[in-house]
Amino acid sequence: MGEAGHEAAVEQFRVSVVGSGNWGSVAAKLVASNTIGHPFFHDEVRMWVFEEVLPCGEKLSDAINRTNENVKYLNGVKLGKNVVADPDLENAVREANMLVFVTPHQFMEGICKRLGGKIRSDAEGISLIKGMEVKKEGPCMISKLITDMLGINCCVLMGANIANEARIAFEKFSEATIGYKHSKEVAQRWAKLFSQSYFLVSAVQDIEGVELCGTLKNVVAIAAGLVDGLDMGNNTKAAIMRIGLREMRALSKRLFSSVKDSTFFESCGVADVITTCLGGRNRRVAEAFARTGGKKSFNELEEELLQGQKLQGVSTAKEVYDVLSHRGWQGLFPLLTTVHKICIGLLPPSAIVEYSEHAPNFSLFEGSAECY
Numbered sequence: 001m002g003e004a005g006h007e008a009a010v011e012q013f014r015v016s017v018v019g020s021g022n023w024g025s026v027a028a029k030l031v032a033s034n035t036i037g038h039p040f041f042h043d044e045v046r047m048w049v050f051e052e053v054l055p056c057g058e059k060l061s062d063a064i065n066r067t068n069e070n071v072k073y074l075n076g077v078k079l080g081k082n083v084v085a086d087p088d089l090e091n092a093v094r095e096a097n098m099l100v101f102v103t104p105h106q107f108m109e110g111i112c113k114r115l116g117g118k119i120r121s122d123a124e125g126i127s128l129i130k131g132m133e134v135k136k137e138g139p140c141m142i143s144k145l146i147t148d149m150l151g152i153n154c155c156v157l158m159g160a161n162i163a164n165e166a167r168i169a170f171e172k173f174s175e176a177t178i179g180y181k182h183s184k185e186v187a188q189r190w191a192k193l194f195s196q197s198y199f200l201v202s203a204v205q206d207i208e209g210v211e212l213c214g215t216l217k218n219v220v221a222i223a224a225g226l227v228d229g230l231d232m233g234n235n236t237k238a239a240i241m242r243i244g245l246r247e248m249r250a251l252s253k254r255l256f257s258s259v260k261d262s263t264f265f266e267s268c269g270v271a272d273v274i275t276t277c278l279g280g281r282n283r284r285v286a287e288a289f290a291r292t293g294g295k296k297s298f299n300e301l302e303e304e305l306l307q308g309q310k311l312q313g314v315s316t317a318k319e320v321y322d323v324l325s326h327r328g329w330q331g332l333f334p335l336l337t338t339v340h341k342i343c344i345g346l347l348p349p350s351a352i353v354e355y356s357e358h359a360p361n362f363s364l365f366e367g368s369a370e371c372y
């Protein structure tokens with residue numbers, strides 16, 4: 001930033017991470033390794049921790065600051081000495097002008113209510129959150145919720161990044177996509193904050209496309225998990241992934257005409273569909289659901305299998321279903337519709353491959369990729 005003699009006069013960007021689950025902790029580690037010693041950024045990264053008491057009686061935030069590890073959500077990975085866990089939300093964001101939002105999506109509206117009027121006027125945001133809110137007026141992406149409620153510009157970062165495999169935490173190569181609306185310069189600043197030799201970040205001017213990819217792929221992952229639980233094999237799973245990607249693209253373009261086809265070939269698109277359908281908690285819990293024949297609910301399985309981590313795909317499937325039924329589009333999106341009906345017990349898990357009756361009206365002889 002500027003020539004050496006001017007550096008002291010120029011204010012450094014200060015980063016806070018709002019959220020400290022599995023991905024939140026990896027995000028804090030990633031950005032902290034870039035802020036330290038960088039003239040552009042203040043060293044310290046504050047990470048807001050939703051306070052919990054560990055079985056040993058210690059508070060999670062104290063344990064993180066004592067061990068430099070998030071012992072509950074990312075055990076065994078040092079976050080970096082410049083990460084400070086802070087259980088006080090307002091205090092955690094007070095000084096920051098770069099705010100990284102990374103909590104399960106259902107908590108964001110409440111968090112924004114608490115933060116209204118409490119953040120710096122020059123703050124910029126980026127959302128790593130996958131999910132949407134459904135309002136009477138229609139779907140509201142989380143970046144828009146943040147912009148509307150906090151009055152700040154908000155980019156998104158999505159991609160083939162499953163944190164609980166701990167691969168990114170252990171610095172195995174992966175990629176991510178930033179989606180931005182107006183300012184390329186701001187997107188580049190976010191890319192600078194997140195990029196590492198093992199974490200390649202590119203930016204596209206298609207915020208809705210990037211965010212919808214990240215959101216809708218969790219519903220496709222539920223479908224893939226059901227296929228696994230029914231032992232249907234890789235051909236079926238590949239078919240489900242393709243149909244899912246086609247529905248993701250078609251729905252995104254129907255909701256926002258600005259969405260670009262090319263976005264689906266970025267990390268946030270096809271790559272995230274693949275990784276989420278091969279690994280990831282949505283696939284895993286849906287597999288268990290199918291193996292129990294739907295006898296245990298997703299809520300029970302989430303509690304049993306995820307130890308405090310949150311499942312996004314089931315709530316997103318409901319939100320997507322609400323959007324589809326409000327517009328009368330269920331018939332056009334059989335996979336997205338069927339996943340929700342299976343999740344709430346209206347259809348058995350095996351319905352995930354019963355497409356002949358529900359398929360939209362297109363000619364198979366001309367291929368189905370462009371059927372919408």
Ligand SMILES: NC(=O)c1ccc[n+]([C@@H]2O[C@H](COP(=O)([O-])OP(=O)(O)OC[C@H]3O[C@@H](n4cnc5c(N)ncnc54)[C@H](O)[C@@H]3O)[C@@H](O)[C@H]2O)c1
Binds near residue numbers: 021023050311
């Ligand atoms: N984990 C991944 O692999 C991954 C990858 C990419 C994106 N994401 C997205 O990142 C976001 C955060 O996921 P995560 O994996 O960091 O979280 P997580 O599911 O691992 O952990 C849940 C978090 O929610 C917190 N929490 C519980 N109750 C709360 C409340 N009432 N209010 C606020 N917070 C509460 C918990 O303390 C914990 O930090 C999600 O939107 C997810 O879709 C996750």
